[in-house]
Amino acid sequence: MTGLPWLQHLLLAPILLPLLCGAALAPLTQGWHRLKFTLSYVSVLAQLLVALVLAAMTDGGYWPDGIGVYAAANWAPPFGIALVADRLSALMLVLTAVLGLASLHFAMLRWGRIGVHFHTLFQFLLMGINGAFLTHDLFNLFVFFEVMLAASYGLVLHGYNDERLRVSLQYIAMNLAASLLFLLGTALIYASAGTLNMADLALRVAALAPDDAGLLEIGATLLALAFLIKSAMWPLGFWLPSTYAAASPPVAAMLVLMTKVGAYAILRLWLLMFAPGSGPAAGFGHEALLAGGMATIVFGTAGMLSSDGAGRMAGYAATVSSGTLLAAIGYGQDSLVTAALYYLVGSTLAVAAFLLLIELIERIRTPRSAMLALTAEIWAVEDAPVEPVGRGVPAAMAFLALSFAACALMIAGLPPLSGFVAKFALFHALLNPPEGAVPAAAWTLMALVILSGLVAIVSMMRFGVRTFWANGGAVPPRMHRSEVMPVLFLLLLSGFLTVQAGPVFGYLGRASAGIHRPGDYVARVLATPAVPSPPHELQSAEERR
Amino acid sequence: MELIIALGIGIVFGSGIWLVLRPRTFQVLIGLMLMSYAVNLFIFIMGRLWIDRPPLTPAGSVPDPSAMADPLPQALVLTAIVIGFATTALYLVVMIGARGLTGTDHVDGREPEA
Numbered sequence: 001m002t003g004l005p006w007l008q009h010l011l012l013a014p015i016l017l018p019l020l021c022g023a024a025l026a027p028l029t030q031g032w033h034r035l036k037f038t039l040s041y042v043s044v045l046a047q048l049l050v051a052l053v054l055a056a057m058t059d060g061g062y063w064p065d066g067i068g069v070y071a072a073a074n075w076a077p078p079f080g081i082a083l084v085a086d087r088l089s090a091l092m093l094v095l096t097a098v099l100g101l102a103s104l105h106f107a108m109l110r111w112g113r114i115g116v117h118f119h120t121l122f123q124f125l126l127m128g129i130n131g132a133f134l135t136h137d138l139f140n141l142f143v144f145f146e147v148m149l150a151a152s153y154g155l156v157l158h159g160y161n162d163e164r165l166r167v168s169l170q171y172i173a174m175n176l177a178a179s180l181l182f183l184l185g186t187a188l189i190y191a192s193a194g195t196l197n198m199a200d201l202a203l204r205v206a207a208l209a210p211d212d213a214g215l216l217e218i219g220a221t222l223l224a225l226a227f228l229i230k231s232a233m234w235p236l237g238f239w240l241p242s243t244y245a246a247a248s249p250p251v252a253a254m255l256v257l258m259t260k261v262g263a264y265a266i267l268r269l270w271l272l273m274f275a276p277g278s279g280p281a282a283g284f285g286h287e288a289l290l291a292g293g294m295a296t297i298v299f300g301t302a303g304m305l306s307s308d309g310a311g312r313m314a315g316y317a318a319t320v321s322s323g324t325l326l327a328a329i330g331y332g333q334d335s336l337v338t339a340a341l342y343y344l345v346g347s348t349l350a351v352a353a354f355l356l357l358i359e360l361i362e363r364i365r366t367p368r369s370a371m372l373a374l375t376a377e378i379w380a381v382e383d384a385p386v387e388p389v390g391r392g393v394p395a396a397m398a399f400l401a402l403s404f405a406a407c408a409l410m411i412a413g414l415p416p417l418s419g420f421v422a423k424f425a426l427f428h429a430l431l432n433p434p435e436g437a438v439p440a441a442a443w444t445l446m447a448l449v450i451l452s453g454l455v456a457i458v459s460m461m462r463f464g465v466r467t468f469w470a471n472g473g474a475v476p477p478r479m480h481r482s483e484v485m486p487v488l489f490l491l492l493l494s495g496f497l498t499v500q501a502g503p504v505f506g507y508l509g510r511a512s513a514g515i516h517r518p519g520d521y522v523a524r525v526l527a528t529p530a531v532p533s534p535p536h537e538l539q540s541a542e543e544r545r
Numbered sequence: 546m547e548l549i550i551a552l553g554i555g556i557v558f559g560s561g562i563w564l565v566l567r568p569r570t571f572q573v574l575i576g577l578m579l580m581s582y583a584v585n586l587f588i589f590i591m592g593r594l595w596i597d598r599p600p601l602t603p604a605g606s607v608p609d610p611s612a613m614a615d616p617l618p619q620a621l622v623l624t625a626i627v628i629g630f631a632t633t634a635l636y637l638v639v640m641i642g643a644r645g646l647t648g649t650d651h652v653d654g655r656e657p658e659a
Contacts (some may be wrong), residue, residue: 032635041627146628153635166654169570176577177565179632180584183625187584190618191591247634456581 004531011070011083014093014130022123025216033113038103039349040112040119044104047126048097058288059507065520066510068527072190076496076530077136084136084525087511088341092264093132098493099257099352104248106356109246111481113352115158124256125151132261136525138186138196138223141265145182145230149175152258155251156243167246174229174239182226188219193407199525202272202518217284220273223264231322232263233292234299236343240319241303245311251358252311254350256318260348260426263325267337269332270329272518282447290441294448296323303453304459310358313459314351317411320452321347327445328426333433338424338512342505346418346497350410353490357403361467362488363477364400399484401468402539404490408460413453419496423449425505547595550586557615558583570640570650577636585622587596592618 019044128148300319328340413419564576592615601618
């Protein structure tokens with residue numbers, strides 16, 4: 001511990017906390033479910049705190065260039081595994097912890113109790129996601145992806161029925177194949193560049209021989225395929241809507257974040273490996289990303305229009321948001337990445353809130369569900385008519401309808417919520433290129449985004465009208481406070497994002513500027529020294545000699 | 546030697562792809578296993594093919610990099626084998642569960658209408 005300030009060890013906490021918590025929860029039987037939930041909850045709260053501290057540290061000038069490096073096991077980069085926290089990864093860590101908190105809270109009463117290892121798997125999922133955001137080593141990224149996926153297999157199966165089994169079978173097979181592509185890509189990159197450390201890679205890519213550059217591009221393509229399967233780019237994303245619709249709501253909310261992990265990995269790697277001015281391979285693959293992203297928007301939009309169930313609709317909404325994000329990354333303009341990051345945060349919160357809400361809305365259609373036995377309801381008790389005319393709207397129905405409307409506004413990108421701010425920022429960036437006129441691709445992308453928003457509002461309203469207005473026999477559902485709070489929390493957070501758009505954009509702008517300077521990473525990561533051993537160990541080593 | 550190994554990996558991987566595209570879950574499982582074997586071999590030879598070169602240095606000597614095989618792919622392949630083995634085993638469990646619950650081993654969970 002000597003030589004390294006203790007705050008530096010915080011970089012490890014987002015991985016260690018869920019690992020230890022998950023391991024501690026594994027042997028506890030279901031009789032202890034209250035204790036399990038409490039421990040799990042405390043762990044997620046601690047992760048949120050650590051993530052916020054890391055964000056403050058990266059943005060507050062604690063580290064030069066806002067990049068904190070942790071050499072795991074004290075191997076000096078590029079030889080060991082380096083963990084790197086910058087503004088982008090800190091932001092993603094905060095988002096993970098926030099979503100984790102909401103999902104876990106939602107799972108308190110029901111979903112966390114019906115399976116033995118829900119909390120363990122949930123913690124391991126968080127560990128995998130956090131690790132993927134922090135690691136600066138390609139193979140380690142693979143390992144964290146596998147941790148995340150293995151946990152997600154268990155979680156998608158959580159609540160075990162026909163539908164979930166069938167979907168899991170396809171989900172697992174798809175992701176196993178994707179993992180193999182990931183390995184192939186990693187091996188090819190190692191074969192051509194001779195390193196797996198991302199910063200070292202950025203340094204070496206610039207000086208590659210043309211033969212090796214070709215090999216590297218093949219490797220990067222295979223790697224990208226693996227990431228794009230995760231982030232559901234057309235035509236690799238057919239697994240997504242059925243998986244989202246089948247998974248239990250708290251799990252589906254976390255899956256929304258997992259699609260963003262793929263986009264994050266592409267953003268990070270591409271800006272390091274194929275940044276402008278990085279030698280023969282500069283700008284590689286951007287057109288493919290842009291075209292693929294646009295195709296994904298079209299696919300998701302068509303899917304939204306044609307889907308009937310709310311679960312599938314949410315899945316296609318996630319597909320659209322993924323497509324928009326990928327297209328914005330592929331477009332390759334600094335200011336657009338800032339807007340895309342804002343869009344990422346906003347749309348993740350919106351779709352996750354929608355997925356949690358769906359379960360509550362479904363209860364209108366099938367009242368007297370299993371929840372009756374479990375919970376004391378807090379809503380629907382005081383449904384005294386408020387309006388002087390007509391039938392009073394019970395508080396539960398009002399809450400559901402208003403939350404649904406808020407989700408619809410955010411997913412469609414209408415004012416006044418965060419979806420609108422995000423799309424406005426995207427368009428602003430597209431219409432203000434750093435030089436020259438607005439290219440045709442920008443117009444196409446804008447048209448597609450507007451079209452997808454229009455279709456989103458049409459299909460969401462169709463669902464809303466059928467559920468809330470045209471459903472004569474709707475019975476106010478029974479909901480527990482623990483299920484209402486997470487939805488409210490996510491929606492309020494989106495509201496906060498909208499009101500505080502200025503400061504948030506400031507932070508995101510700095511994050512985007514940071515990742516567009518690969519030289520900083522090369523300098524900071526490769527200059528990280530190993531901490532010298534404490535003197536007494538040296539002495540004892542000499543004595544042994 | 547390179548050609549034989551490359552062809553071997555290609556054939557194993559190709560067989561894996563063919564099996565993965567089959568409609569029965571057991572075929573898919575075997576296909577995934579074949580593909581993962583091929584990928585493991587591929588990672589291994591990405592450290593280049595050497596004969597009679599140890600990946601480790603004897604204690605006390607000054608290492609000469611040109612006399613040694615690249616140890617990193619060997620470490621990577623070990624990790625990849627372990628992870629691949631675990632996830633394949635998990636898939637097997639889900640497969641058996643699906644067989645028991647749906648009564649068919651078709652990947653769609655139901656027999657196609659003839």
